[in-house]
Amino acid sequence: MESPYQENAKVFKALCDPKRLAILEQLRSGEKCACVLQEPMDLTQSGLSYHMKILCDSGLVVSRQEGKWTHYRLSEGGRARAVQLLLELTTPDAEQT
Template structure:
């Protein structure tokens, strides 16, 4: 069974590769067919499929089939979820902050 942290890590995995960042940049101008994405990145079909699976699994990209080709587009919901996750992970929780580290409390 997948943990919450494993699910969340998919977003960051999708963002930590230069080829995937280049794919996201291309998708900013709208939906693209796999054949269009493949050429400028000098990727094989299997290489593109590998990167697209990671991007789709992260929720940042959505796909649809049209004949034998797959078309990809950015996901608005995925973007919002990724932004919410980053905000949640990087915002201090004032209520949960302790009054110091445990090693100091032991000496008092």
Template structure:
């Protein structure tokens, strides 16, 4: 079972690659077949599969199988989780701890 930090790291891993950001931009307009991603991005099938696996494992993207092709779409819940995570870790904690060394 993965820890919260491992889950959160998967979200940031998904967002820290320019090809995955391009894929997310394409998925903003709706569900896309892997063949569309391959043609639009000019990437091979194995490269698209690699990036889609990371995006799906992060929870930001969902997939469904239709025949031999996989279709991908943004996950509303996963996208909301990523947004809240970024907000949470970049918001200063107002509770100040006292230094124990001093």
């Protein structure tokens, strides 16, 4: 079982890579098939899979299978959790009371 720190670090790991930020930017316009994400990113299938696993593990992105293709979209719940986590970690204790 992971500690809360390990679980929370997944969010920041997902956000600390330029390629993953570019993927998140592409997903802002809606759900995308892996095949659509792969081409403009100049990634191999395995490279895209690596980045998508990190994004999905963080909770920022969710996936669904359709035939042989995986489709990805931003997660509203993941976004809310990431924002809340950042606020909690950067708000001094004196301001929280």
